[in-house]
Amino acid sequence: MNGIPKGRHSGASKAECRPFLSSTERDVIRLVHEPGFDRWLDQIKATGGCENPVYLAGYTTVQRAETGEILRHYSTENEPGGRMPVRCRNRRERRCAPCSYLHAGDTYQIVRAGLSGGKGVHDSVQHHPRVLVTLTAPGFGPVHRATDSAEVCRPRRNGGLCPHGLPVGCPHRHPADSSAPGRPLCPACYDYVGHVLWHALAGRLWARFCDGLKRCLASMAGIPRSRLGEQLRLSFAKVAEYQKRGAVHFHAVIRADGPDGPNAAPPPWIDTDFLENAVHSSAATGYVQAPFSSATGERKIVWGEQIDVHPIRGEHFTGEIVTPDAVAAYISKYITKSVSDAGGLDQRVHTYEEIAYAPVNPHIRALMATCWRLGALPEFESLRLRPWAHTLGYRGHALTKSRRYSTTYGELRDVRARYASESIGASDTLTDAAWRYVGSGHTPGEEEIARAVSHELRVARESYRERVTDE
Ligand SMILES: [Zn+2]
Numbered sequence: 001m002n003g004i005p006k007g008r009h010s011g012a013s014k015a016e017c018r019p020f021l022s023s024t025e026r027d028v029i030r031l032v033h034e035p036g037f038d039r040w041l042d043q044i045k046a047t048g049g050c051e052n053p054v055y056l057a058g059y060t061t062v063q064r065a066e067t068g069e070i071l072r073h074y075s076t077e078n079e080p081g082g083r084m085p086v087r088c089r090n091r092r093e094r095r096c097a098p099c100s101y102l103h104a105g106d107t108y109q110i111v112r113a114g115l116s117g118g119k120g121v122h123d124s125v126q127h128h129p130r131v132l133v134t135l136t137a138p139g140f141g142p143v144h145r146a147t148d149s150a151e152v153c154r155p156r157r158n159g160g161l162c163p164h165g166l167p168v169g170c171p172h173r174h175p176a177d178s179s180a181p182g183r184p185l186c187p188a189c190y191d192y193v194g195h196v197l198w199h200a201l202a203g204r205l206w207a208r209f210c211d212g213l214k215r216c217l218a219s220m221a222g223i224p225r226s227r228l229g230e231q232l233r234l235s236f237a238k239v240a241e242y243q244k245r246g247a248v249h250f251h252a253v254i255r256a257d258g259p260d261g262p263n264a265a266p267p268p269w270i271d272t273d274f275l276e277n278a279v280h281s282s283a284a285t286g287y288v289q290a291p292f293s294s295a296t297g298e299r300k301i302v303w304g305e306q307i308d309v310h311p312i313r314g315e316h317f318t319g320e321i322v323t324p325d326a327v328a329a330y331i332s333k334y335i336t337k338s339v340s341d342a343g344g345l346d347q348r349v350h351t352y353e354e355i356a357y358a359p360v361n362p363h364i365r366a367l368m369a370t371c372w373r374l375g376a377l378p379e380f381e382s383l384r385l386r387p388w389a390h391t392l393g394y395r396g397h398a399l400t401k402s403r404r405y406s407t408t409y410g411e412l413r414d415v416r417a418r419y420a421s422e423s424i425g426a427s428d429t430l431t432d433a434a435w436r437y438v439g440s441g442h443t444p445g446e447e448e449i450a451r452a453v454s455h456e457l458r459v460a461r462e463s464y465r466e467r468v469t470d471e
């Protein structure tokens, strides 16, 4: 059992070293002496070393429908503790690294299939016009920037003060991993209301952007908007990324297909440049009106000025390689991140006190408190700002995609499950199963062992990848 820690004093007897062992090490020793340890270790390996497995107990019996012959029977009766662990499947790296890598791998497959084909998508999709788009939130007030050693944060030769008496410039340098980048120069000047309303309406702004994109394409092609669907369908996959300042921006793949989706050829009049122009024009003109409130006045929700559009052509473009593989890797990297990587919380808050005492920086706390305050107003009820205070008002999923983009997480999981079990024709069998939840998580010793398992698997995966790349 290589790589499985047995405590620093392995080899010595339990009685001799007990006073020098931590409680975790004692727990590891207890575990390795349990009768079902080897089987349990195999199970943990099967979960990839999941950090927070869910334990289930029960059975599944598969019988041939006609004869009643038992084809497969599995029960946790003889498993260690009468139970079996399954993956937590959390996508967040901070919650469960091994499951987040699996999820990122699935995201990679989904995005890549939509660009290069495979997983039920025809290879001809490679020739459809595709762009990688980044859409940002506008500025809500000056924030400190991460700088390299040569530049300062916000140089101002003649100084100057904001209405609250704070300097409008910042002569300092901030390393990217310091606490300053993303924090406002003056919290009182910062538009917290604008920031959380933008988050709360970002989903609608995206929907408006997609509508606008179709309208632009129709007018550029000289056909009525209502008839565009007869020639063309747009598909997308997008992720949201929290920036340092706590505002999300979107990275999206947008692809033009024929009327029947990825397996149909797009009309001859559309190419990548055409799509790129339509993206710019829709992003520049699209907006959403926030609900009116006497507390916040009229608010128009628009995109920030920084709009990047890169054609995905599988060739060098403005010095960067925007290939399908690079785009899939880029998008799937963000799927393991969440608001907690920008200093926020992964769990919902239920009272104002939880915000007041949350282990977050003052900027994030102010954003959460603004959600809480505005969330009490009836005119903002539909924005559900209080239940989403922990995500700073943003309610979107990590990955959103249109129905016809490519495959789904569910399909990828099904394929994996079918691959893992024996292949039995589903139509002529009967399945009887009963499962119940019996607990979750690790004891300190189990956690230590699971960590070693996931580390070992990761090293094996990386060395395999290096070997493949070398070849
Ligand atoms: Zn997990």
Ligand SMILES: [Zn+2]
Residues within 6 Å of the ligand: 143, 144, 145, 153, 154, 170, 171, 172, 174, 180
């Ligand atoms: Zn600064």
Ligand SMILES: [Zn+2]
Residues within 6 Å of the ligand: 162, 163, 164, 165, 166, 186, 187, 188, 189
């Ligand atoms: Zn100020």
